């Protein structure tokens with residue numbers, strides 16, 4: 393019941409509050425004699441397909457053909473361009489009552505005779521399954537207009553008017569709205585905490601670029617969940633598929649911003665940026681820039697092109713299409729970069745292990761959870777549970793990813809893992825020499841010593857433009873003395 397109120401809350405924001413309950417409305421005109429119309433995943437008992445259609449009688453009698461999602465039915469006829477209309481019709485079960493002839497009544501509209509139908513059909517099948525609806529007219533008799541034409545209003549539902557969580561949704565979409573709303577609320581809490589931490593860090597001059605990226609990532613993720621909550625929430629009310637698709641696409645833009653920025657954050661942190669060094673080497677910068685440019689392109693292609701080529705008749709959800717495979721591949725390449733950077737950093741800053749090892753292990757899960765759950769979904773899950781499972785798991789992983797970062801960077805004096813020791817005011821200062829390190833009071837933060845000599849660091853990476861930071865300590869212990877005196881970085 394509570395979920396229902398949350399959903400209603402979202403509806404206040406959605407523009408169209410009044411339920412009009414039309415899933416599809418429009419006009420279809422085609423020259424072909426068989427065309428894919430729409431699909432819906434019906435529950436085993438309560439599915440209802442209601443249709444109001446009309447078309448001029450001169451087209452001859454057209455039919456809806458209802459295919460279900462098995463190898464000998466839908467998969468046999470779509471896209472199957474080599475099969476004729478009659479062959480496609482033969483794939484239907486002879487006794488299955490799967491053809492709906494659209495010649496219910498005749499009436500005159502605007503001086504022309506029309507066939508008009510206003511009926512519904514309930515679906516009973518052994519399990520939840522997709523039904524694919526095609527429009528066909530295999531035989532054009534002499535004197536009839538070739539091609540097909542249909543004005544339609546179609547409403548497909550899974551449940552009673554009261555059953556808000558199910559009614560308008562295709563069975564594969566059940567519960568996406570409540571999941572989105574629950575995670576939206578949880579992430580809003582994180583966002584508030586992150587803002588509080590940011591204020592504290594800022595006061596201590598520890599509000600680093602990486603933390604800003606983190607906040608950007610979290611904010612875009614919240615926006616993504618917000619859009620999906622609204623999109624699916626109001627879809628549950630009005631069933632307008634087209635609007636849902638637009639809102640989802642807008643959501644994907646924010647989702648991609650989240651993924652790219654969080655991945656960038658992880659790679660930069662693994663490289664020690666703002667932790668062991670203030671800048672990246674030129675080579676690293678170039679590598680990171682190239683990788684992320686590719687990533688942005690991959691996502692742009694996905695978001696812009698994918699809807700154009702998306703074929704609901706073939707692809708059930710995004711991760712079962714080539715752009716989806718591309719995204720998974722990018723994620724794995726991202727992890728390899730993360731791994732490489734981690735090994736490099738840990739080798740040269742062994743004293744930072746206490747931060748980097750938990751960081752690496754945890755975020756390895758972050759990288760792999762998505763690809764693994766997608767693989768599992770394909771291998772073992774029923775088709776109509778895949779999209780929501782993947783969505784739920786991704787939302788959970790993103791939540792944990794942000795929450796863990798927040799915990800790692802919480803500005804608590806007693807936190808040994810705390811990665812930020814260098815103050816933002818020191819970014820831009822170049823290097824610390826051995827002597828300076830000696831001058832600092834290392835004894836006080838022996839728990840966390842990671843001073844690196846400049847000699848060491850330049851040997852280690854071989855990069856010409858290294859810039860490292862040496863130790864700072866927690867603000868509480870800094871006692872306002874400058875323990876690092878910037879030095880000329882010439883060697």
Ligand SMILES: *[C@@H]1O[C@H](CO)[C@@H](O)[C@H](O)[C@H]1NC(C)=O
Pocket residue numbers: 440441442512514547
């Ligand atoms: C199916 O939907 C139509 C139109 O919304 C409605 O009139 C009809 O009663 C429904 N049938 C069932 C069995 O729910």
